[in-house]
Amino acid sequence: MGNVQSPPNNDPRYVSATRAFTQKELEDLRSLFINLANQSQSNGKYISPSVFQSYFGLHGPLGERMFDLVTQERKDQRLTFEDLVDAKATYEKGTKDEIEEFIFRLLDVSGDNFVGRSDLETVMIAIFNDILCIKGSEDRSCSHQDIFNIFLNAANFSKHDEGGTEETMSFEDFRSWCTHLPSVRKLLGSLLLSPDSGRPGYQIPKLLTSKAIDSNIILLRKEYAWHIGGALSHQDLEDWNLLYHSSLNGLSFNTFLGNISNHAGPTVLIIKDKEGYIYGGYASQPWERHADFYGDLKCFLFQLNPVASIFRPTGANNNLQWCAINFSSEDIPNGIGFGGRVNHLGLFISANFDQGHTFSCTTFGSPCLSKTNRILPEVIECWGVTQDATQDKNDAVKGTILERFKEDRNMLKMLMFMMTT
Template sequence: MGNSQASPASASSSRFVMASRAFSKQELDSLRALYTSLAAQSQTSRRAISRPVFLEYYGVRGPLGERLFQLVSKESGGSDGITFEDLIISKATYGRGTRDEVDEFIYQICDVTGDGVLTRSDLESVLASIHETVFAENKGVGDGSNDRTFEALLNSAVFSKDAEGVSEKAMSLSDFRNWCTLLPSLRKFLGNLLMPPDSGRPGFEVPLLHYPENISTDLLLLNKEYAWHIGGGFSQHEVQEWNLLYHSSLHGQSFNTFLGKVTNGDAQTVLIVKDTEGSVYGGYASQPWERHSDFYGDMKTFLFKLYPQASIFRPTGANKNLQWVCLAPFETSSLFYFFHCMY
């Protein structure tokens, strides 16, 4: 009969069989129950999950949600919605695949136009969707200018790829991976879009920021978008409540006052500094600030930048120069913030 090619339907069936092997019988039963429930709400005679029901359940807003739906329904063409086979194949690739497979899937999600070229405008749409998804129902003290915040996230991106028919440089997969390394909160968010929304999805949490009632908003260095970025360096259970312990404009610049405010048992702290050039940066200390004759701390400690570029830098292990209480006074031109992380 010759070497006839497999039909699209048989190829999809083969991928479904392979994808099913990534899950236990209990997991498949749970996914079947989820699919049945969502399909019943979709007015498709239970044949598929409709776009509105899919987007409402997973709660991903804007262009990013639309692109996610396109990719998940890709196997069946998406004309009637997402089939059970679509769901299993996508979740197996996205949630259980190799690191390369997952990175490629996330990279494609961020190509919101679906033209195969990841540009700055795509990333702007991605960040706008993240803001709408994560922060739309998370209003309160610490809501700064998200345009300025997300500009800093974009400023850490590199576009090195020449794309045919596109005048501007595009982001390669390698560029994208490096960007996600600098912004672990972004990687967590993009890597958990198909997790059940009631499971406390990594990358969707924003620390609750506690400030004194009488503080002027002009003094606030840390908004919720920046806190989301910094929180990407923590484990999931650590992103809960942060209390303002010290601010040089509120408490003065006495070094003894500083130590008295930030020394709080075994508390972990976040230090934020704004320098005279307007740059904002700092670090996370996993151990209390105490006077030591030498460096101390552990590998949970990390440094970060907030503006004009946002990034997180973890220790390499090349040395143990992690924490140290300097005995010199603060420069009077700097603003200091200290947040206590409550778990």
């Protein structure tokens, strides 16, 4: 089969690339190549662009750019077995820097050695239209272009295209963009995985609501859920149930607490304020009465509109989640929130649900999430994250074993003490 049967052993790049794989992985790659090469009607010698793009689900400029990178930009429209091994060794088995350098080059869909806003827009259009198959915005008040823009607004362009008018992105700009958009980073880092392998970054939680609810009043559209889900594990990306919506249940803290009381898992809190900004937080722990901060490092803050960003814990402090109910002290403000410090949280909604605040905070490295520090909520909604039942069961079993082990160890200590006295 041409290149498949007689690899160029004198090519140091190819020889080095093969060392990144087990023998079984190389055999699987060989089988994949043979299959796609036969479909390409090349007598098993190479894979054509159309077959490559069809198999990996990559079309248009993004698919063309990926094919160029995998074929080392030879422009001969022929992807050899050595090309496939070389590309996957770098893109999937390489160091973090090597993988991110490959993705950064992939973003240059125009092939002009610069990554500008137009390149990113082309990539985001491909992600939503061709890969995630979200063809249009679910909210009639927001155009599809607006959705693209919230992801582009998270990018910084600190360089200038010499001889051009467009500002461009540096490698550090790209890394920062990926930090704020983990869903984008996950997806762009898995494009050469097998389409049936459950590729990271492709999962969109199923949003479950009552059939009687008008979908146009829901803040959490699919694009937003995909964005938030980028910071979560696969087991948290199954079903998200709408537990509370202020337009239906009223802006009431008591109703909010009542509606979520039967949900034991994590929740996604989303706020739209009267400035039109949309943002919120992921609460890994139930909303329960505390006199101080609580929670764990799974909590995070996020922005949805007019810019999409994720802000994970920095480790600066443990002021993660806040839920104070019916306290009379001014030092314990009643309400819910995330991060920062008392009376100066990264995000806080008062117990009246009629006002709140957002400040930059070191807990999440987040900025003020709205136009101003003061929040006047217009819509508040909360979603319950349904975690994988199998995972929960395994965790429960582990917890039981640990507790049993602790009890047995204490009993053993007591027996040893009695034997020595």
